[in-house]
Amino acid sequence: MIEIINLCKSFNGKVVLDNLNLTINTGETMVIIGRSGCGKSVLLKHIIGIMKPDSGQVIINGTDITKLTERELNKFRMKFGMLFQGAALFDSLTxxxxxxxxxxxxxxxxxxxxxxxxxxxxxxxxxxxxxxxxxxxxxxxxxxxx
Ligand SMILES: Nc1ncnc2c1ncn2[C@@H]1O[C@H](COP(=O)(O)OP(=O)(O)O)[C@@H](O)[C@H]1O
Ligand SMILES: [Mg+2]
Structure with missing residues (x-):
């Protein structure tokens, strides 16, 4: 269902994702753990397409989402939920x-x-x-x- 192939991402020369490969099958629950700052959130942001990799592919149900336009990505994002660690509620809404x-x-x-x-x-x-x-x-x- 989710296949990550040779994913690389650096910020100002600092390598965060170094040729990452990962497959998550339908129905599988995957937990990504690691010390603070090791790149967990950066990985998740690539999976929902809010970050673009320097190189590599993020295949969701057979589609490489790194190649999609913003408009196409919005449709894809309907499949995902991402819950942030803190303060992620709209205070003015019920x-x-x-x-x-x-x-x-x-x-x-x-x-x-x-x-x-x-x-x-x-x-x-x-x-x-x-x-x-x-x-x-x-x-x-x-x-x-x-
Ligand atoms: N937009 C960004 N610009 C520059 N550096 C970033 C950006 N996002 C994340 N980083 C860096 O990438 C590294 C991994 O961050 P992150 O994925 O948020 O860590 P965590 O594993 O705690 O979720 C950190 O060194 C962070 O400073
Ligand atoms: Mg994080």
Whole structure:
């Protein structure tokens, strides 16, 4: 499903990804670990196409996404979620609008269908009932798991 071939990326002469090769099969869960600054986030940014490599390929379901235009990439990004380590919520939006953001912006789903899906997802992680709260109204432990 995800195949990375000979991926290289340097910043100002500092090599971060040095001919990286990696295959992740459908249904497989892969964990990338390493000390701070070793290039985990840089790798993830190449997989979702927000960074371009110096050389190498990132093949997602048979397509080399390093060759796609920004417009084509946007369609591809619908398949991905990337959760940042901290402060990644829109403070002025409700939990429902935060969790359903991608569907609100990029799908043709009606609002009540989106709300249903958001409630379902919140239920999966034990957070049902906070749909209408704003991030600031939640306790820290809520925000970490949201
Ligand atoms: N946009 C950038 N410009 C310059 N250097 C960068 C950039 N992004 C990441 N780096 C450098 O690449 C290295 C790996 O960073 P990163 O992937 O964020 O590490 P981590 O493994 O902690 O996620 C670090 O030395 C970082 O300073
Ligand atoms: Mg990181």
């Amino acid at each position: 939990v429902e609008e935060n969790v359903g953001f991608n569907l609100i912006e990029h799908s043709d789903w009606q609002r009540d269908k989106i709300r249903g899906r958001v409630t379902e997802c919140l239920g999966l992680v034990g957070l049902k009932g906070i749909e209408d709260s704003k991030p600031a109204e939640l306790s820290h432990s809520y925000k970490v798991s949201a």
